[in-house]
Amino acid sequence: MTDFKILIADDEPGTIRVLSEILKSVGKIYFTTHGTHVLELAKNILPDIILLDIEMPDMTGFEICEQIRRDAMFTDTPILFVTAQNGIDQESRALTSGAIDFIHKPPHPVLTKARVSNYLALKRQTDELRMLSMQDGLTNIANRRAFDKALSREWQRACRSGHSLSLIMLDIDFFKSYNDRYGHLAGDDCLRAVANCLARHVKRPSDVVARYGGEELAVLLPGCGLEEAYDIAESIRQEVSRLRIAHAGSTLPSTITVSAGIATTVTLCQNTEICWRKPGGLQSGVPCGLTENNLIKRADRALYTAKNSGRNCVRT
Ligand code: GH3
Ligand code: MG
Ligand code: MG
Numbered sequence: 475m476t477d478f479k480i481l482i483a484d485d486e487p488g489t490i491r492v493l494s495e496i497l498k499s500v501g502k503i504y505f506t507t508h509g510t511h512v513l514e515l516a517k518n519i520l521p522d523i524i525l526l527d528i529e530m531p532d533m534t535g536f537e538i539c540e541q542i543r544r545d546a547m548f549t550d551t552p553i554l555f556v557t558a559q560n561g562i563d564q565e566s567r568a569l570t571s572g573a574i575d576f577i578h579k580p581p582h583p584v585l586t587k588a589r590v591s592n593y594l595a596l597k598r599q600t601d602e603l604r605m606l607s608m609q610d611g612l613t614n615i616a617n618r619r620a621f622d623k624a625l626s627r628e629w630q631r632a633c634r635s636g637h638s639l640s641l642i643m644l645d646i647d648f649f650k651s652y653n654d655r656y657g658h659l660a661g662d663d664c665l666r667a668v669a670n671c672l673a674r675h676v677k678r679p680s681d682v683v684a685r686y687g688g689e690e691l692a693v694l695l696p697g698c699g700l701e702e703a704y705d706i707a708e709s710i711r712q713e714v715s716r717l718r719i720a721h722a723g724s725t726l727p728s729t730i731t732v733s734a735g736i737a738t739t740v741t742l743c744q745n746t747e748i749c750w751r752k753p754g755g756l757q758s759g760v761p762c763g764l765t766e767n768n769l770i771k772r773a774d775r776a777l778y779t780a781k782n783s784g785r786n787c788v789r790t
């Protein structure tokens with residue numbers, strides 16, 4: 475038994491029974507007899523494949539299919555129609571509404587199982603490729619593409635909701651000389667260890683730890699204000715130095731350390747601003763025409779300040 479999830483929607487319980495019997499060894503079966511319940515149920519269970527009846531009293535299979543296709547959550551989820559109807563018109567309408575294929579009623583056990591299994595295998599490959607396309611190959615944390623997507627999404631959300639959004643940019647200190655002294659393979663191990671340390675440290679599901687580029691790492695903290703982000707960055711800095719990775723070329727404690735810069739959004743009177751901490755309290759940035767790039771620039775500038783303040787420190 476695999477961990478595939480199969481969602482079946484049909485207003486006839488008899489068809490659901492037959493399909494469940496055929497497919498029970500292929501995956502876990504979820505079902506509904508109400509067309510209007512399909513989208514919500516799909517959002518809850520995140521099925522790997524959806525089998526849809528075309529004729530249902532409350533909503534047609536075509537309408538459901540189009541509704542699911544509009545939702546970005548289900549871009550890669552195959553939808554198959556299960557229908558008693560034959561004919562070019564029905565089939566072409568079904569395929570243009572976003573379904574990948576057909577199963578004819580009454581469902582043939584061998585053909586139905588083979589067809590569903592094939593689409594599930596394809597779905598698994600797509601999931602793997604999608605995951606790989608968002609993951610950094612060296613460190614296994616989110617890559618730059620995933621970071622850019624997350625930042626754009628969270629920036630929009632912060633502007634809409636008024637919640638804070640914090641960004642920590644971190645850079646390994648004297649990493650070039652680490653590579654020169656210990657070799658690039660040891661440098662890779664070090665980068666992996668530091669990335670793991672960050673990933674372990676950041677706990678909320680909405681937080682994103684990413685490799686921004688080279689030996690620069692980013693931590694995106696939705697709903698997190700400047701003070702809290704500062705504490706997180708400071709404790710990451712301490713954790714990294716506790717890894718005690720020897721670095722004789724460092725002028726610091728002769729171990730690998732990181733410097734960090736932080737920026738945070740605050741939304742005031744529907745204007746999103748970027749704030750940073752100065753002695754004497756919070757200061758806020760230019761209020762108009764800001765984009766997520768301003769958050770990166772501000773965090774970068776703070777990182778530059780950290781480097782110029784002797785490294786192995788956090789600046790805002
Ligand atoms: P600073 O304290 O100012 O940050 O000094 P630095 O030497 O760390 O800064 P610099 O930007 O000059 O060097 C970054 C180095 O990181 C250079 C590059 O070879 C190394 N690097 C970037 N990506 C990788 C990687 O994937 N593996 C290894 N081993 N090294 C990398
Ligand atoms: Mg029906
Ligand atoms: Mg660097």
Ligand code: MG
Pocket residue numbers: 645646647648649650689
């Ligand atoms: Mg560096």
Ligand code: MG
Pocket residue numbers: none
């Ligand atoms: Mg540098």
